[in-house]
Amino acid sequence: MKKQALVLILIIVVISGVASIYVATNYQSNQNQQVEAAWSIGEPDVFLVDSSGKTVTTSDGQITLQIPSGALTNQTCISIYKYEDIAIPGFNIISAFRFMPEGTSFLKPATLSIEYNPHSLPSHLNETDIRLYLAQDSTVEELHDSSR
Numbered sequence: 490m491k492k493q494a495l496v497l498i499l500i501i502v503v504i505s506g507v508a509s510i511y512v513a514t515n516y517q518s519n520q521n522q523q524v525e526a527a528w529s530i531g532e533p534d535v536f537l538v539d540s541s542g543k544t545v546t547t548s549d550g551q552i553t554l555q556i557p558s559g560a561l562t563n564q565t566c567i568s569i570y571k572y573e574d575i576a577i578p579g580f581n582i583i584s585a586f587r588f589m590p591e592g593t594s595f596l597k598p599a600t601l602s603i604e605y606n607p608h609s610l611p612s613h614l615n616e617t618d619i620r621l622y623l624a625q626d627s628t629v630e631e632l633h634d635s636s637r
Contacts, residue, residue, distance in 0.1 A: 530570050530587065531570060531571050531572075533570045534548050534568070535566060535567070535568050536568075537565075538566075538567055539563070540558065540561055540563070542556045542557045542558040542559070542560055542561075544556070547571070551584065551604050551605070552569055552601070553600075553604075554567070554600070554601050555600040555602075556595065557597045558597075559596060560597040561593075562596065565590070565593055567588070567590075567593070568588070569586055569589075570587040570589070572584075572586065577629065580622070581611055583619065584603065584605060
C-alpha cells in the first residue's frame with residue numbers, strides 16, 4: 490500500500506494547546522470560517538527535545554517532525570495527539586493532530602511531514618484537493634501553500 494508524505498515547513502511556529510493541524514479538503518468556499526467540531530482524541534506520542542534538536546516520529550509513523558539544532562532554547566516535552574472520529578462541518582477530514590505544549594515556538598524552521606494513504610480518500614476526491622488547515626479557537630484557516 491503506497492503512502493504519500495505531505496511536507497510543511499514551519500517557520501517560527503507557535504505550537505498552541507488550542508491550535509490543531511488538519512489534513513483535509515474544504516468543500517465550502519469560505520476560507521476563514523467559524524466552525525464547531527466534534528472529536529475524540531487518542532493518547533499522545535511524547536518526545537523530549539533540547540537545543541541540540543531532534544527528529545521525532547509518531548508511533549504509527551504518520552508524523553515526522555524535524556527540529557533543527559538551535560530551534561529550541563530549553564529542553565521541551567513535545568506531545569503530538571491524533572484526533573479520532575473528527576467531524577468539522579464543510580470539511581472532509583483525512584487526519585487531524587494537536588501539537589503541544591501551548592506557547593512553544595521554534596527559533597529556526599522545523600519540517601513537519603504527514604503521511605497518508607491516497608487510497609483512503611473518498612472516491613470523489615483526489616490528492617490535488619488536499620490542503621493543510623490550522624484550527625485555532627473556533628476558526629479554521631488554510632495554511633499558505635499547503636497544496637502539493
